[in-house]
Every structure is written in structure tokens, then in C-alpha cells.
Amino acid sequence: MQKLVVIGAGMASGRVLENLFETDPQAYEVTLFNAEPRGNYNRIMLSPVLSGEKSFDEIVTHNEGWYAGYKVACRFGEKVVSIDRARKVVVGENGEAPYDKLIIATGSVPFIVPVEGRDLEGVITYRDLDDTNVMIEASATQGAKAVVIGGGLLGLEAAAGLRLRGMEVTVLHLSGHLMDRQLDEAAGYLLKRDLEKRGIAVMTKASTQKILGTERVEGVELADGTVLPADLVVMAVGIRPSAEIAKAAGLAVNRAIVVDAQLRTSDPDIYAVGECTEFNGMLFGLVAPLYDQAKVLAKVLMGEADSFAVKELSTKLKVTGCDLFSAGDFAAGEGREEIVLRDPSHGVYRRLVIENDRLVGAVMYGDTGDANWFFDLIRDGSSVAAMRDTLIFGQSYQGGSPLDPMAAVAALPDDAEICGCNGVCKSKITGTITAKGLTSLDEVRAHTKASSSCGTCTGLVEQLMALTLGASFNPQAVKPMCGCTDLGHADVRRLIVAKELKSIPEVMQELEWKTSCGCAKCRPALNYYLIADWPGEYRDDEQSRFINERVHANIQKDGTYSVVPRMWGGMTSASELRAIADVVDKFNIPSVKCTGGQRIDMLGVKKEDLPAVWADLNAAGMVSGAAYGKALRTVKTCVGTDWCRFGTQDSTGLGMRIEKFMWGSWTPAKVKMAVSGCPRNCAEATCKDVGVICTDAGYEIHFAGAAGLDIKGTEVLTQVRTEEEAIEMIVALVQLYREQGHYLERIYKWLRRVGMESIKAAVVEDAAKRRHYFDRFVKSQETAQRDPWADRATGGVASHEFKPMAEIGFKEAAE
Amino acid sequence: MSKAWHPIGQLTDIPKRGSRCVATPFGRIAVFRTAEDHVFATEDRCPHKGGPLSQGIVHDASVTCPLHNAVISLETGEMQGPDEGRVRTYAIRLDPLTGAIDLSLAEAAADMTQAAE
Ligand SMILES: Cc1cc2nc3c(=O)[nH]c(=O)nc-3n(C[C@H](O)[C@H](O)[C@H](O)COP(=O)(O)OP(=O)(O)OC[C@H]3O[C@@H](n4cnc5c(N)ncnc54)[C@H](O)[C@@H]3O)c2cc1C
Ligand code: FES
Numbered sequence: 001m002q003k004l005v006v007i008g009a010g011m012a013s014g015r016v017l018e019n020l021f022e023t024d025p026q027a028y029e030v031t032l033f034n035a036e037p038r039g040n041y042n043r044i045m046l047s048p049v050l051s052g053e054k055s056f057d058e059i060v061t062h063n064e065g066w067y068a069g070y071k072v073a074c075r076f077g078e079k080v081v082s083i084d085r086a087r088k089v090v091v092g093e094n095g096e097a098p099y100d101k102l103i104i105a106t107g108s109v110p111f112i113v114p115v116e117g118r119d120l121e122g123v124i125t126y127r128d129l130d131d132t133n134v135m136i137e138a139s140a141t142q143g144a145k146a147v148v149i150g151g152g153l154l155g156l157e158a159a160a161g162l163r164l165r166g167m168e169v170t171v172l173h174l175s176g177h178l179m180d181r182q183l184d185e186a187a188g189y190l191l192k193r194d195l196e197k198r199g200i201a202v203m204t205k206a207s208t209q210k211i212l213g214t215e216r217v218e219g220v221e222l223a224d225g226t227v228l229p230a231d232l233v234v235m236a237v238g239i240r241p242s243a244e245i246a247k248a249a250g251l252a253v254n255r256a257i258v259v260d261a262q263l264r265t266s267d268p269d270i271y272a273v274g275e276c277t278e279f280n281g282m283l284f285g286l287v288a289p290l291y292d293q294a295k296v297l298a299k300v301l302m303g304e305a306d307s308f309a310v311k312e313l314s315t316k317l318k319v320t321g322c323d324l325f326s327a328g329d330f331a332a333g334e335g336r337e338e339i340v341l342r343d344p345s346h347g348v349y350r351r352l353v354i355e356n357d358r359l360v361g362a363v364m365y366g367d368t369g370d371a372n373w374f375f376d377l378i379r380d381g382s383s384v385a386a387m388r389d390t391l392i393f394g395q396s397y398q399g400g401s402p403l404d405p406m407a408a409v410a411a412l413p414d415d416a417e418i419c420g421c422n423g424v425c426k427s428k429i430t431g432t433i434t435a436k437g438l439t440s441l442d443e444v445r446a447h448t449k450a451s452s453s454c455g456t457c458t459g460l461v462e463q464l465m466a467l468t469l470g471a472s473f474n475p476q477a478v479k480p481m482c483g484c485t486d487l488g489h490a491d492v493r494r495l496i497v498a499k500e501l502k503s504i505p506e507v508m509q510e511l512e513w514k515t516s517c518g519c520a521k522c523r524p525a526l527n528y529y530l531i532a533d534w535p536g537e538y539r540d541d542e543q544s545r546f547i548n549e550r551v552h553a554n555i556q557k558d559g560t561y562s563v564v565p566r567m568w569g570g571m572t573s574a575s576e577l578r579a580i581a582d583v584v585d586k587f588n589i590p591s592v593k594c595t596g597g598q599r600i601d602m603l604g605v606k607k608e609d610l611p612a613v614w615a616d617l618n619a620a621g622m623v624s625g626a627a628y629g630k631a632l633r634t635v636k637t638c639v640g641t642d643w644c645r646f647g648t649q650d651s652t653g654l655g656m657r658i659e660k661f662m663w664g665s666w667t668p669a670k671v672k673m674a675v676s677g678c679p680r681n682c683a684e685a686t687c688k689d690v691g692v693i694c695t696d697a698g699y700e701i702h703f704a705g706a707a708g709l710d711i712k713g714t715e716v717l718t719q720v721r722t723e724e725e726a727i728e729m730i731v732a733l734v735q736l737y738r739e740q741g742h743y744l745e746r747i748y749k750w751l752r753r754v755g756m757e758s759i760k761a762a763v764v765e766d767a768a769k770r771r772h773y774f775d776r777f778v779k780s781q782e783t784a785q786r787d788p789w790a791d792r793a794t795g796g797v798a799s800h801e802f803k804p805m806a807e808i809g810f811k812e813a814a815e
Numbered sequence: 816m817s818k819a820w821h822p823i824g825q826l827t828d829i830p831k832r833g834s835r836c837v838a839t840p841f842g843r844i845a846v847f848r849t850a851e852d853h854v855f856a857t858e859d860r861c862p863h864k865g866g867p868l869s870q871g872i873v874h875d876a877s878v879t880c881p882l883h884n885a886v887i888s889l890e891t892g893e894m895q896g897p898d899e900g901r902v903r904t905y906a907i908r909l910d911p912l913t914g915a916i917d918l919s920l921a922e923a924a925a926d927m928t929q930a931a932e
Contacts, residue, residue: 517832517850520872520879520886543832547870547881555881559867805835805846806823808920 004028004301005090005099007080007245012274012290013105014040014061019298021070027302030072031097033090035106036128037077039067044287044421044454046132047318050161052498056129065765083249085267101269101301104257106242108275108285113149113235117211123233126158138232139165146170147220147230149208151178153317155236156195160319162232163200170228171195172206172220174237182315182326186342187349187365194322194347239285241276254278261307263297273297279308286313287453288420312379314371314420316456323364325371328378329353330361339392350392357385370394372460373408376416409463418460421453429461433468441465442755482521484513489742493529502534504541518544525743528630531666532738535780542798548628551801552788553610561610562603564627565617566663569637569655569675570598579620583613597634597672599625611802614789623787626663630744632734633672635659636684640677640694649694651677654723658730664785665777668741668750671734686714689747690730699726703733704748712748715756718764732763732773739776820917826852826909828916834878836869841923844905845869846916847889849876855889856907856918862887862900 006013009032020027032039040062048054067074075092082091089096110125112118122138124131135158138144144167148159151173163169171178177188178195192202207223211233219229241256252258252266256278263271273293275284284290289310299306314327330353341350348366352359352374358381362374373395377384384391395408414427432438432448444461445452451461466473480486487495492511501507504526508518518526523544530538548554553561567576580600584592590604605613614624626633635658638644640651655675674685675692685691687707691714693700698721702714717733720726736759741750751759763770791797829835829848836859837844843859845868853876859869866882876889886895892904906919 515875517874519874519877520884523872523874543830543873546872551870555867555870557864557882559865559870800828800830800835804838804843805828806821806918807838808821808823808840808918810840812821 001029002027002100003031003098004101004103005031005033005097006103006105007033007090008105008107008242008274008276009034009036009038009040009062009074009076010105010107010274011040011043011061011287012107012294013103015291015294016103016105016273016297016301017062017070017072019295020301023298023302025070028101030070031099032067032072032074032076033078033080033092033097034074034076035079036130038129039063039074039076041129042453043128044318046126046129047157047161049129050132050135050158051164052161053494055494055497063761063766064768065761068765080245083245083270085249085270088269099269102271103297104246104265104270104272104276105274106245106276108239108241110235111238111240113208113237115208115210117213117217118235120211120213120217121215122213122217122231123211123235125235126154127239135162135232135234136165138162139167141231142166143168144231145229146232146234147172147228148234148236149220150174150236150238151202151204152181152236152238153179153315155234156191156322157318158234158236159195159200160198160322162234163198167232168201169199170201170203170230172208172222173202173204174207176204178202178204179315179317179324179326182363183324183365184330184351184363186340186351187324187326187363190347190349190365191317191322191324195319239275241278241283243276246272246276254281256283261296261309262300263293263308264300271297271300279310282310286315288313288423291422311423312375314375316368316371316420316454318454318456323366323368325364325368325375326362327371327375328359328361330363336360341392352392354384354388357383357388359384359391370408372416372418372457373412375420376413379417409460410467418464419448419450419453419457421457422449424448424450426464429464430468433465438465439469439473440753442753446755481525482519484508484515484518484522485511487511489525489745492526493533493740493742496526496529496533502530502538504530504544520546524549528666528668528743532668532780535776536783549630550798551607551610552614552624552626552628552792553605554628556603558604559607560603561605561607562601562627563605563610563613563617564595564599564601564625565622566625566659567599568659569635569652571637571652571656572600576620576622579617579622583616586616587613589613595627595634597627598636599627599634601627608802611793611799615793618787618790618793623663624789629666630669631666631671632659632662632664633670636672636674636688638675638677638682640675644677646680647677647694648696649677649699649723651675651683651692651694654692654694654699654726655683657723658727661727662731662734662777662781664787665734665738665781666784667734667738669744669746671737671747673730687711688714690733692726692730698722701726701729701733704751706746706748710748715751717760728770728774729763731777732770733759735773735777735780736762738780739773819921820908820919823916823918826854826914826916829854832873834869834871834873836867837918839920839923841920843867843869844918844920845878846907846918847873847878849873849889852909854907854909854916856905857887857889857892858903858905860902861885862894862902863898868902 042059042061045059078092078094080092089098110127124134146162146167146169148155148171151171159169159171177185178191209221209223212219217233219227221227243253243257246257247253257272257276259272259277263273265272274290293308296306296308317324336355339352351363353361359377412426416426429448429450438444451458527541527544542550553563587609589602593601595601635655637652637655641647671689673690674683674688676683676685677694687705691702700719701717703717705714706712823837832850834845834847845857845859847855859867861880863885866880868878870881871878877886879886893901908917
């Protein structure tokens with residue numbers, strides 16, 4: 001097999017590998033170096049990580065499992081120091097790697113302003129996860145101040161993120177208005193005003209003289225003598241392509257590594273891709289053209305013909321609430337006319353630049369709804385003379401009566417570009433939806449890549465889905481949790497973690513609940529999310545639990561309760577049965593029944609009697625079976641090798657171990673498990689939330705079955721050899737579900753929503769992650785494994801629940 | 816009949832956003848305490864299928880029945896949303912200084928006397 005060495009595991013080379021493996025995973029044996037100690041992630045989404053809107057895990061593009069699947073030899077955290085072209089080897093810090101073909105994809109490095117004090121601690125740039133983490137850490141100090149040097153795309157995203165994290169932020173920008181390379185003065189002004197509204201101070205025409213401090217940064221001094229105190233200085237003034245190793249190896253390098261339309265450098269066996277390249281004298285700083293490069297390079301590596309060409313670029317800022325768009329050339333000039341629309345009260349500004357009846361540039365601020373339409377006009381170069389008068393109002397105003405947004409999307413030509421980042425056009429999206437029967441945004445992202453990078457095109461993609469799927473698609477894909485909020489479960493869970501919200505009032509305050517204290521839908525959900533996300537820290541709010549979970553018994557239609565003690569793995573004993581019989585007699589319990597989960601249900605217990613019933617059951621060694629809870633219910637087992645002539649493993653023992661390990665944990669919805677000792681499956685493990693089928697070779701872990709309103713067989717998660725591995729796998733799976741599931745969403749629905757791939761990636765393919773989830777479960781069990789019955793029967797918890805507050809006798813009442 | 820007030824306990828006997836019940840000759844009465852420390856009293860029977868409202872979740876000045884999630888206004892006793900029906904409410908008062916709560920059974924007693932006549 002040919003050896004392919006890649007220097008740099010960034011966004012561009014990542015896309016090359018994806019395209020390459022898609023065509024032929026066997027074509028090359030790949031070695032991948034990366035100076036960063038990690039693989040490829042969606043660098044452009046560092047801003048949402050900084051602001052706390054996403055976690056790093058969510059922006060990883062290729063995980064350990066992906067690399068392993070394609071047998072990529074990963075050398076992460078190892079910088080390449082030189083290339084020996086004569087011997088065709090790459091020299092890394094830890095050794096050499098021979099190549100037949102080499103790709104240089106080293107990206108670029110941030111430009112450091114050459115001022116005094118630039119080496120002080122606390123002065124950083126904004127390029128990778130480490131930078132992001134430094135910023136997050138700095139923002140943890142109350143009242144900390146940040147100065148961002150550079151009011152371009154990166155600087156403003158950094159500023160907005162730091163501000164959201166509570167820092168006092170000042171942006172220094174050298175020129176007269178923000179984002180001067182993408183915006184004109186008027187739009188720059190509106191942007192400045194919006195940022196100031198968010199509490200970000202903006203100083204334009206501000207030239208940094210020096211950075212003050214002895215070891216750590218203490219402030220920034222401007223050319224006019226102004227001194228700004230600062231605990232953190234972020235430099236975001238531009239980037240410089242990383243071309244040193246190429247230059248040292250004698251390749252043609254100008255401002256960056258010179259490549260031809262096949263991405264070849266001056267050495268025919270060496271290619272370059274990404275921000276480190278220069279093509280026709282042009283440099284790159286946005287991903288869209290790099291993805292085009294990647295597509296071409298993958299083909300060239302497979303021996304197919306293709307060539308790279310530069311398309312028009314557009315820019316959007318990923319700061320929530322600041323909608324801006326710019327594309328093309330918007331400088332005023334001779335022979336150019338402009339059309340401007342201003343709506344100051346709504347903060348809307350649009351400017352179009354027309355030359356020879358063609359649209360050549362567009363700047364929009366505040367309302368970017370027609371951005372794609374204008375962008376298409378710029379790229380087509382078709383004449384706009386006929387609609388000159390109404391052009392600025394956008395697509396809806398063309399051709400008579402105004403169109404609604406859906407009709408506007410419908411009117412877009414098939415080749416209209418919808419997702420700028422990934423270069424996905426309309427017909428590709430609609431075609432894939434139909435061909436693959438896609439119904440959710442996540443599926444469309446997975447199959448077409450549209451909306452999977454910066455996400456600003458999500459609205460359009462949803463409109464296309466609505467158009468293609470008709471009434472069956474709900475364009476408001478996020479269903480609010482309940483009437484008290486517009487946020488869906490996913491957003492609420494994410495924000496609880498990101499903003500470290502640790503109580504129900506805090507959630508309601510920070511996420512702007514519309515009611516003063518929620519309702520019976522959202523309160524139990526929030527209570528669960530907080531328990532799951534802050535184990536040991538959050539105090540369970542009894543008043544936000546359904547009655548069953550509050551009194552640890554099941555309410556029946558007549559207001560009495562049913563009581564189900566645990567029987568570990570369905571095993572019981574004479575003394576337990578005797579104690580149950582005694583309780584039934586003593587409290588006159590009308591019905592006793594065997595449940596489907598191999599235990600005994602006592603029905604018709606009066607609420608007042610509950611504590612005494614529990615005390616007696618506790619005395620016989622039994623604890624609550626949680627038959628009432630969104631929690632681990634039963635682990636059903638068959639008799640296994642102990643008795644059964646077909647049994648292959650100790651299924652009863654494993655079931656008991658699982659139940660003893662996991663009881664007491666709260667989950668998004670109930671979790672029922674089973675362990676069958678052989679594939680004859682007497683414990684019916686293949687319709688449970690989690691099931692195990694023992695075989696001679698070990699344990700088959702199943703999950704996501706259902707046998708209620710829906711009936712569904714399980715899916716196989718994986719196969720393991722030992723009992724320990726089985727327990728670790730199951731626990732990690734349940735913990736992942738605990739952290740991702742929406743309240744009342746059973747495991748099979750969770751699987752349907754997040755997809756098998758993501759679950760496998762987290763608990764099967766990546767041992768470190770599996771361990772991480774396992775450990776988190778163990779941590780949460782430290783405080784969860786208390787018998788609620790004992791707490792109430794003898795521990796004095798919630799004693800008010802079980803007796804009336806007062807009794808008014810007949811005589812008093814008649815007075 | 817004059818409004819006779821029966822002392823039933825202290826505000827702190829009821830959990831915030833929670834409820835307790837009071838046994839009376841006219842059946843169980845649910846007493847509620849809201850997040851803002853207002854108190855309400857209603858019959859402990861949901862107008863839908865008789866669920867014990869004292870076991871529901873209290874939010875704002877409403878309670879959601881534990882059996883089938885009917886939402887009932889504690890101020891008026893009426894079912895919210897499309898459903899119709901109401902529970903009887905009782906006069907209840909809270910002494911803001913001492914936290915003592917009194918309940919009046921006049922509404923229930925009035926019914927009884929009418930029935931007897
Ligand atoms: C915060 C932020 C926000 C952004 N937002 C947007 C946006 O909204 N839209 C947009 O289009 N673009 C955006 N960009 C730009 C975009 O991220 C880049 O254009 C893109 O990542 C470039 O891809 P690349 O593969 O060329 O380089 P990179 O992704 O930087 O990858 C290069 C990799 O090579 C490694 N490397 C370098 N030298 C060596 C060596 N000698 N040995 C081994 N490894 C080496 C580096 O460690 C790095 O991991 C943003 C960038 C940042 C930082
Ligand atoms: S335009 Fe960025 S993800 Fe589609």
C-alpha cells in the first residue's frame with residue numbers, strides 16, 4: 001500500500017481524509033502528525049465553546065474510534081520539524097516517517113503584535129482549544145478584565161464569548177470601524193452599537209503602544225497614553241500561514257506554500273491544503289474554499305482529474321444576536337452605484353454595490369434574510385437591471401406580490417448555494433432528503449454536511465426540509481419543554497451545564513422562564529437534570545417531584561398506594577416472603593400480585609400506613625424497589641449456570657451485581673433491564689431498555705428495546721468477554737443516557753434521536769470516554785444509594801407527608 | 816351561619832410550593848402554600864376523576880392533579896384549559912405576624928344545612 005503522510009490534523013486535511021476514505025479506505029496507509037495534542041475538531045466552533053453554548057466534545061469532528069476505523073497512525077502532540085525530500089521522509093520530534101505522498105496542512109498561526117510586553121503571562125492569541133481554555137479560566141475570576149486587540153471576526157467572537165462568561169471586555173481596533181475588511185462604515189457602526197448594548201466597550205482608532213506588567217499582564221497602554229487595566233489580553237489581529245517547514249525543505253513559498261489547481265507544490269509528490277497555501281497569489285482564511293481544495297485533492301490522490309478554482313466568499317459573524325453578512329466587493333468607485341436601505345429604529349442596514357448592471361457587493365446588518373439570494377446574484381453575475389428598483393428589498397419583492405419566506409426558498413434555483421461552509425446547494429439537500437428518507441435536521445447534517453459547520457444556514461436548511469417533506473416536518477424543530485419557556489429540552493440541558501446553573505430558581509431566572517415557578521411539566525424535568533448534572537451538590541427538590549417519587553410508592557386510582565420492595569435479580573427467600581406476608585396481614589393490604597419484573601407488589605396501602613409498612617420491610621432487609629420512579633427499576637434474570645442445563649454464564653449473579661451497583665440512580669425515564677443466560681433468552685432481555693445475552697464467548701450487550709405502547713426489539717451495542725467489562729459497558733451507556741436523555745424519553749427514543757454512531761463513539765470505541773462515563777456514574781452513586789424508605793420510616797424525612805396537618809372533629813365543625 | 820375559623824397549624828407546617836391535608840367531617844380538605852407564601856384550601860378531590868389534589872405539584876397559584884394532570888386554579892377552584900369543572904374552595908387565612916393558619920368550613924356546612932332542610 002502507498003504511504004501517505006499528513007502534517008497537521010486540522011479542518012482542511014480532515015476533509016481530505018474523509019473524502020479519500022469515502023472513495024477508497026484501502027488506497028493509502030495514512031500517518032497523521034498534529035502539533036496540537038488531539039485530532040481534528042471544528043475549529044470555527046471554538047467560539048460557542050468559549051461562550052459556553054457548546055462543549056468541546058460536541059465539536060470534535062474525528063474521534064479516536066474514527067481514526068482507528070480507518071487505521072490512521074496518529075501522532076498527535078508531535079510537531080514535524082523537517083522534511084527530507086531526498087530520502088522521502090518526514091522528521092517528527094519523536095522520529096521519522098517515510099512517505100510516498102505527503103500533504104502539508106499546517107494551517108496558520110496568529111499574528112503577534114510586536115509590542116513590548118507581548119510575552120507576559122496572560123497575553124494570548126485565539127487559535128486553538130488551549131487558547132480557549134485559558135480564556136475560560138481567566139473568566140472564572142470575579143470582575144476580571146479582558147482587552148481584545150483586533151475588532152475583526154475572531155476578536156469580536158472572543159469578546160462576545162468572554163463577555164457572556166462575565167468578564168469586563170474592551171475591544172481595541174486600529175481602524176475607524178469594526179470588521180473593516182468585511183463591513184462598510186455604517187454597518188460597522190451598527191455592530192459597534194449592538195456590542196456596546198451587550199456591555200462590550202469598543203475603542204476604534206486605538207493603537208496599542210505596549211502591554212504593561214512584570215510577570216503577568218496588568219494593563220494595556222495606547223498610543224494616546226490611555227491605560228486600560230487588564231487581566232487577560234487576547235490578540236486577534238490576523239493570521240500568518242505556517243510555511244516554515246515547506247520553505248526549509250526548498251519548496252516554492254511566497255507568502256504561503258505555492259500550489260497549483262491540483263494542490264501540488266513544486267515537488268510533485270508533495271501537496272499542500274488549507275490556510276498554509278497560496279493559489280494564484282491568493283491566501284485563505286475561511287473554510288469554504290479549503291473544503292473545495294480538500295475535495296479536489298482527494299480526487300487527485302485517487303488519480304482522478306479535477307481542479308480547484310476560487311469562488312466568491314461571504315462572511316458571517318457567529319455572535320448570537322448580531323446578524324451581519326458581507327460578500328463581494330463593496331468599495332465605492334467610479335462606474336459603481338450603490339443602493340442603501342436604512343431602518344435605524346430596527347437597526348437594519350443594507351447596502352448593495354452595482355457595476356454594469358451586475359451586483360458586485362453586498363453588506364447587510366440586522367436582517368440578513370436575503371443574504372443567500374444576494375450572494376447568488378453576485379456569483380452568477382447575471383443582470384439585475386430589470387429589478388433594479390426593488391432589488392434592495394430582497395427576493396420577496398421581485399415579481400409582483402411579496403412572497404412568504406417559504407415561497408422565497410422554493411423559488412431559489414436548484415444550484416443555489418445554501419451552506420456556504422460546505423458548499424452544499426439546494427438540489428443536493430432536497431435530493432438527499434427524498435432519496436434517503438431523512439426527517440430530522442441532524443440526519444440532513446449527517447448526510448449532506450449542510451449546516452454542520454458554522455450553522456448560520458440552519459434556518460434555510462429547515463425551510464428546505466419543510467418544503468420537501470410538507471406538513472410532516474415541523475419547522476420549529478425545537479419543541480419547547482412546556483408553556484413556561486421557548487427552549488427545548490436539549491437547549492435547557494446544555495445551558496444548565498454551560499452556565500453552571502445549579503438550582504431550579506437559577507435556571508428559571510437565567511433562562512428567562514415565563515412563569516414564576518414553572519409547572520408540573522418543567523419542574524420535574526429540571527429537578528432531574530440538576531440531579532444528574534450536579535451530583536452531590538444539588539439538593540433534590542421534593543416539591544418538584546411527582547407524588548410517586550415524593551412518597552416512594554405508586555399512587556392508585558383510589559388514592560391509595562402500592563408498595564414494591566427490591567428483589568435483587570428476581571431472587572427472594574423464605575424470610576423475605578414471610579416478612580411480606582406479615583406486612584400484608586398487619587396492614588390489611590387488599591391485594592398482592594407478582595409484577596412483570598420478578599417481584600411482589602402490595603396494592604391498596606393507605607398513605608398514612610406507608611412509613612410503618614416500610615419500617616417492617618426494612619427490618620427484614622428489603623429496600624425500595626423504585627417501582628414508582630424514573631429510575632433503575634428491575635434487572636430480570638433467568639437461572640443461568642446455577643441450575644439451567646443450557647446456561648452459559650452466571651446470569652442471575654450478573655443481574656444481581658448490576659442491580660446492586662446501579663440501584664438508586666435517577667434516569668430520564670424508567671430503565672428496565674434483564675440478563676438471559678443463553679440465547680434462548682428466558683429473561684426476555686431483547687425487549688428491555690438494557691439487556692444482556694450470555695453466550696459461551698461472553699456477553700452480548702443489547703439496548704433500546706421497548707415493550708409498552710411501542711414494541712421494539714433491542715439493538716446490539718457490542719460484545720464483551722468478561723463480567724467486569726459488561727458492567728462497565730452498561731454503566732457507561734446508562735450514564736451517557738442520564739446526561740443526554742430528555743426527561744421522560746426512554747432509551748429507545750434517545751437512540752433514535754442521537755443515533756447509534758454517537759453512542760458507540762462514546763462508550764464502545766473510546767475506552768477513555770467509557771471510563772469517564774463510568775466514573776461519573778460511580779460519583780453520582782455516592783450520594784444516590786440511600787434507601788428512601790428507611791429515610792422516611794425511621795429517618796424522619798418528610799414526615800409531614802404522611803399525616804394530616806390537622807383534624808377537625810364533627811363537634812367543632814358544627815359550631 | 817357565621818364564619819367560624821378553625822386553627823389548623825402554622826405556615827411552616829406546609830412545604831413551600833406544597834400542600835397538606837386536613838381531615839374534616841365533610842371529607843379531606845387540601846391546603847396549599849405557594850412560592851410566594853399565599854395559602855389556599857380546596858376540597859381534596861379533582862373534578863376530573865377524584866384524584867387527591869393535595870398530592871399534586873403546586874405551581875404559581877395552581878395545582879396539577881397527580882392522576883391525570885388536570886390543572887386547577889387554587890384561587891377559583893376551576894379547571895384550567897379546555898376542561899370544565901371546579902372544586903369547592905374554602906376560606907382560609909394566614910396571620911402574617913404569627914404564621915398561624917385558620918380554615919373556615921362555612922361553605923361545606925352551609926351545603927349540609929341546605930340538604931337537611
Ligand atoms: C475561533 C475561530 C473562529 C473561526 N470562525 C470561522 C468561521 O466562522 N467561518 C470560517 O469559514 N472560518 C472560521 N475560522 C477559520 C477556520 O477555522 C480556518 O480557516 C481553518 O481551520 C483552517 O483549516 P486548516 O486545516 O488549514 O488549518 P487548521 O485547522 O489550523 O489546522 C492546522 C493544524 O496543523 C497543525 N500543525 C501546524 N504546524 C505543524 C507541524 N509543524 N507539525 C504538526 N502539526 C502542525 C496545527 O496544530 C493544527 O492542528 C475560524 C477560526 C478560529 C480560530
Ligand atoms: S453556512 Fe456554515 S454551516 Fe452552513
